[in-house]
Amino acid sequence: MFEKQLKLTAVVAGCLAMVACGGGGGGSSKPASSSSSVASSAAVSSAVSSSAPSSVSSSSIEASSSSAPASSSSSSATPIPLTNVELGTGSAAAPAFAYYDLDTSTKLTLTEAEAATNKEWDIAFRRDKIYLNAKATTPVKAYATGNNADFFDASKAPIAEKFINATSDSELPDFNAVVAASIPAATSFTTDKDEKAIGGKFYSYNMTTHVVTADPTKAFIVFSDGNYSKVRAKALTSAGRTMSSITLGVSFQDVARGDTTFMAEVDVTVDAVACTGDLYVDLDTQKTVTANDNWDITIPCVTVGADTGASFELNLASDATAIADATPSYTGIDKTAHNFMGFQPNVSSVLFFGTYPWYQYNVNPSLPHYLYSQFQVYLIKTATATYKFQIVTYYAGAGASGTYGFRYQSL
Template structure:
């Protein structure tokens, strides 16, 4: 493992993996046959795929290829012109023309416009879930773009909520301040021992939570974790019994390091998984991941172990991640039998500038079954 602290996450995370790779076919508007930019040439703000005549409501755009898991490609789409804009990630970070982007399973909004693009979920697919909120698998597996067209067409400008209901993308941290509680009245810091984290590192998995924090001035004098290690390399399929690991930070002059394989503190020159930074002779209230580690926040009961074959679908990420507005009501259903992603055919309202658009993702695969190829509907909503 590398010993440096986790670098700040790039603006777009790579997302969950799914079956298949990239396609070499030029994507087209599946209703009109009009070719669209396939992302192979850097054309800056140039747009392709739009026509002089407006498309019929419910026209499906795509498929737009977002590459493979190993080589992801971001697709940037301008809702005003209903066309793709070819940009590098660096260009997209300052470009204000695109409204919505796609990269593997992630769907993200442009937060660089004067008013960040924002999203609202209409809740149109409530019948795809039972009374307890559990997904009804057959509803997703049997739904098609044709069967869910009416759901899309019935959404009109009258369904646009107040601006306060729209949510933009933001950045958040998986661990961040969630491992401790702070009482603003007594100013006492205590361990949030009901919050668990699973770290993927060195081809193994480790579930841990903080069980005790001893303060030292304005910092941490000692931090104690319960560490439950799963050595995939040794054939383990579940987390082992918890082992207590403590880091003494009183009078520290450098960060403390913990190796989950050894389940003990180590030095900066060793292979470590997490570190606790030091400042003014005490530990800072932070837990940093090694560069090559990823993390998932969970609870005590949900995971007894990690299925290594399906680990790509668990949602592991870097410590600092983009919190996508669409994730609260995500666009896909994952079928654990086929390992395929099915659209939930949710209808989203997207506010870009003064215009509100509706959008429905219809597929994540092209005709050859290659994943990462988005097709979707999108139309501007105007008062009737």
Template sequence: MSMMILNARRVWRPIGRLLALAAAAATVAACSTSDVTSAPLPAGGAFTVDATTQWVYVSLADSAVVTPTPTSGQSSAWDIAFNATNVMLNGGQAGPGGVTGFCVCQNTARNPSNTEWLAMTPAGEKATFDSLTRTPSGATFVSDQLTPAVSGIYRGSGTTATASPDSVFFVRYADSTGFAKVHVTALTTPTAASPGTVTIEYTLAGNADAAFGATRTAQIDVASGAKNFDLNTGQVTTSATDWELRFDGYTVRVNGGASGPGKSAAAKITDFTFATATPASTVANAYRADVYAGIFNTARYYRYNLAGDNRISPTFDVYLIRRGTRTYKLQIINYYSATGSPRVVTFRYAQLSE
């Protein structure tokens, strides 16, 4: 298979043609995806995408990175997208493409030890990838849905819903300058559509080394519609940018990722109560933004910190990506560049003949 290296601004030709195009390399490097006029490559290959700072959208049929227009949620041009450890498919709530996914999960099913996971290599796992030629019998494909970073803060539903005060989250500010510790302490007049008036307790810290300040209380009336809450000011706001939490029915969104333009993210605190959690109670890697996710959320393509070095290790599980009558097999084989930079994701894929 030809090796391609893709990023959000350029498409490199197959390695077999690189020497022939060497004289024009500067011109090619300056071209955007829309500038490339050569015929599409076969639906398959190995690719590397730089998903360091933003979502990178890939059309598997065209073997190219594309720019969704006007937004990813309104564009059918892409099939799969990458941002750090997140993977999104263009279907369900994520986009109009009707793309769905299924995990064969041949490695995860064996439940390997940490040592066995770490021994897996791209070369060693290629035979498994190559051997899959048809969709397994009984495969159930799923589409992407909103996966909020904040969940589990309510118990039950409808008129019997209650707060879950032991569900504590750290929430990063939208401008990333500090963070808050938050939990819900009470609900007033919940209904089937809304938790009613939500009472939260929260406290602020200017940075990861600062202690939390005094505990504050706020009440957010969600019964009258979705509300954006600014943790810094302690007020509900109509600003499109200056907020951290959006209470929308029983869904709580953060101002980041799929839900907003900011840098907010949340980390659930599992081993501490609201009173005892301190800034040192979690690590930066625990914070997550809202994403649209399906199979890549329920069956993650990586394991974290297997060797105690905070590294991402691929599972080398094979996924099936379906769009209309086309089905592709896909295997993520690396999360690091040749120089060790993270969030540079390499995957291989091929269209099944069925």
């Protein structure tokens, strides 16, 4: 644990015994892109066993901080500490957050409410998800070096044996190869952010003329009150920096009635000229309604300068979710596939480690629910330093899933 100090060699030896750092079993897997979003990570979390196979149950990586040879980028004679950490995140049945301060090599004990405003933690873990502290005084940002390209073939499909045979020791050279000169421009780093399911994605903005127009090619599927509706902006007019009107095309699918396809599109025009309050649309009836009615979409009424009208954003009701249908391609939604389609609430977090996943899932038929580290080397930038960071296992300690083993070093 954190109080126990081990030399790096002991850590690596422990990791070599772990399946996730080189476990047995061969076979191929269903192709998956290395850059795909972890949209189904919640489903993965519930599928992952609460304990690893017996072959890893005796392995252990203790949280430690030991001096390793100085990075080749260092001009100092003093070795830069290589820190190895073990952090548990609970079980699939009882997941828990683990908050960590890279600058002080400290695990912080925080409630979720405390962590929401705490400025000290840099990175947090909760089962298969990893979070950056975007609300720190200086937001924590990260960059994916792409060192693990050889884990994927030309079509971006994972090469099963690469993941199965990779170990902490075999991937250490990739970690060591990242030096200070590898740090890209600050603009290359990104952080976690909140994103609206629809928000302002329904229109186009001309940077030259500064004119906003509806983009009917950008459609969204909204799930609300047990039914689905395809929604797109067909036309809009503006007054200064506000919308004076917007016409939505709404195609409704009545699931309760047994519909499997969308009905014919109905136009719903929202008049926002001199509005005195927020505007509301009920997708089931394809009508504008009041705040006291059963509405699905709301448009804020705002005053900007001398103009009063609608804000250029569409917000979902608290019980509604949505996905983009940019083609648009959906003619109807199969309710049985709903949980795999990535429906999101009005505001959701877009995680850096969701865009650049740290793991590969289902690459070994012998361990179908096992999470293998991609051994990507990430750069994590805090207010005071830039660290190289690599996850070596998800099954540290006694082999239980959700226990991360990772290493990091200041550049």
